Amino acid sequence: HFVPNLTIGAPVIEGLRKHTKAYLDCHLMVTNPLDYVEPLGKAGASGFTFHVEASKDNWQEIIEKVKAKGMRAGVALKPGTPIEEVYPLVEAKNPVDMVLVMTVEPGFGGQKFMPEMMDKVRALRKKYPALDIEVDGGLGPSTIDAAATAGANCIVAGSSVFGAPEPDQVISLLRKSVVESQQIC
Numbered sequence: 001h002f003v004p005n006l007t008i009g010a011p012v013i014e015g016l017r018k019h020t021k022a023y024l025d026c027h028l029m030v031t032n033p034l035d036y037v038e039p040l041g042k043a044g045a046s047g048f049t050f051h052v053e054a055s056k057d058n059w060q061e062i063i064e065k066v067k068a069k070g071m072r073a074g075v076a077l078k079p080g081t082p083i084e085e086v087y088p089l090v091e092a093k094n095p096v097d098m099v100l101v102m103t104v105e106p107g108f109g110g111q112k113f114m115p116e117m118m119d120k121v122r123a124l125r126k127k128y129p130a131l132d133i134e135v136d137g138g139l140g141p142s143t144i145d146a147a148a149t150a151g152a153n154c155i156v157a158g159s160s161v162f163g164a165p166e167p168d169q170v171i172s173l174l175r176k177s178v179v180e181s182q183q184i185c
Helices: 012-018 034-043 059-068 082-092 115-127 143-148 167-183
Strands: 027-030 046-049 072-077 098-102 132-136 154-156
Touching: 012 034, 027 034, 027 059, 027 072, 027 115, 034 059, 046 059, 046 098, 059 072, 072 082, 072 132, 082 098, 115 132, 115 143, 115 154, 143 154, 143 167, 154 167
Parallel strands: 027 046, 046 072, 072 098, 098 132, 132 154
Antiparallel strands: none
16 A cells, blocks of 8 residues: 555545535545455545556556546556656556656645646646546645646545635636636647
């Protein structure tokens, strides 16, 4: 595992699914993502994102099984991993649906946004104009414009939303930045 904690597992996804039709995006920072496809698919996960660093030998099998369970397949990469590592997964016969660029080291919330990761987002957007590109880590009102203008169209925001006195205002601001940036492209 990249990190010592599993924040939300299949039982929580299953419980949430009973009460919402919302998109439930699961980002697995584990060395054995294939072990989680069946339980998360059965629980009702919408998206299943695994790390390229942990799947060099079986990423095609992971994508196939994720999609067979009715989930969207995503691939994530840590800050130190070159963006070129995900190109084969985007260009495959059965490609991933999304690439997640980590803008902090995986593990814990509240870390500082790494603006240099926006070069990866820009490279992906230029090479794959229609690809869903997600960013995760240190995103909030002061960093959202950098991510959105670089080409990210999916945003993960934890601490900036859950720690805000008025989370709905932060969510609206993040959404507005992404929507406005997409209209410019």
